[in-house]
Structures are given as C-alpha cells and as structure tokens.
Amino acid sequence: ALNPAQQAGLESLDVSWSVGSTNTELLRCSAPERGARVLLAERQTGGRGRRGRAWASPLAAHVYLSVLRGFAGGLSRLGGLSLVAGVAVAEALRAHGVANVGLKWPNDIVVDGHKLGGLLVEGGGEFAGPARAVIGLGINVRMPAAFAAEITQPWTDLATLLGDEVSRNDVVAWLLAALLPALDAFEGDGLAPFLPRYAALDSLAGRNVRVDDGGVLHEGQALGLADDGALRVRIDGSERVFHAGEVSVRAQ
Ligand code: BTN
16 A cells, blocks of 8 residues: 555655755665655755756755656656746745746746746656656755855845745645656656646746857847747747757846
C-alpha cells in the first residue's frame, strides 16, 4: 500500500544541515523507481545558480530544495521542464498570498521586477529512453542584512511580502504540493497544458527586453512563448525565437 506522501508522488524527503549543493547531491543518485526524491538543506556551501553563478545560501535563511525524478520519455521530452516547475511554484506562491508573483523567462520567480527565487534544472539520460532530472529551487525567505548588501540586482523575500512570521516549513509544503503533481502532469501531457498558465504569469510579455544570446545582444519586444517554450521576441518588425539566453528588461 502507498502512504499519502507516496500517493502524492513523494518517494523520500531528506533534510541536510549543510551540503555543497542540493542539486549536486541528487545528481549523484539514481532516480527512484516511481515518484520523486526530495532533498532540502539548511544551508549550502556551494549553492549554484544558472550560468555557473554562485547561489548564496546562508544558514536557515531561505528554502534550498531539489527534486530528483525519472522521466520515462527521455531527454527529448524534457524541454520546458523548468517552465513547468516555474508555473507550479509561482501558482503556489500566488495561492498563498504572494500578490503579483510572476515568471521571468527562463527561470526566475519575480515580484514587480524583484527576484524572489530561481530554478536550476539539470539532468541526464537517454534522448528517447529513460532520463532523470534534478529540479533545483531557491526561494528567498528571510534575507540576512549582511547578504543583502552584496546583491547587485533588485531582489525581494517572503518575509517582506508576507510578513516576518512566514515559516520555511509551510513554504516547502506549499511548493511540493504544487510541484510534484505538476511533474506528473508534465510527464503525461507535456508542456502544452502549461502554456496558458505560463502566459498568465509572464512578466516579460509586451515589455522591451534585451536578450544576451551567448554574448550577442538582441533588443526587441517580448511576445510570450512558442509551443516548445522558446521566448518569442519582435526585433525590427520580425519575430525571432530564443531557446536559451539571459534576458534583461530595458527601460521603456
Ligand atoms: C538561478 O536563479 O540562477 C537559479 C538558482 C537555483 C538555486 C537552487 S538552491 C537549491 C538548488 N541547489 C543549488 O545548488 N541550486 C539550486
């Protein structure tokens, strides 16, 4: 018989006091036969962000969470996974009172242009055979003053948005209750059902943006997502799509 957590798609949940990176830790494991394996940490000594950047992870301040899951369809069907995870996370936060939460393509969780968190999805496996993915999520809960001074981009945290009593345990429960079913839905039905949900959270659509595509800068107007999750941008009257890249919002 399956216990309630297993029925919800949770195979195991571990909490570490201190790890290098919860993503790195789970990348060392094989995927569970069914469901997802979750690792939380109180701190990370080598937290990783996108594009090789460090993700500062001070003790007991924020949520550092990674989910390891197998995907029978293979790597070819995992495009869009980080968008799906972002939709689930943003919807969960909105449902629990975080007004104006949105997504900034490809992986940022933002509130009014201030970064609240980010996703780092990594994985491996076969193109058409079994694959596994680690979905890493960092959400700012209570930013220590000493760390705040170091951050150069606009940021926010849940203590500011929801009040200082906000509990990291509650936040983790909200996030997992949304994320695990979303991963099941994605494995079954792909990205398509999530695209309208993404559109409702898209903080870039209609805005003037600058896309850094491997060092080449493009400027134009964000138009939402293509069916495969790529970012559509109107540049000098014609539309281009970007499958990866760093996006900044231009002053209008
Ligand atoms: C980003 O915005 O650049 C993505 C940040 C992802 C951070 C999380 S914290 C838990 C997991 N472990 C890591 O080392 N990184 C992710």
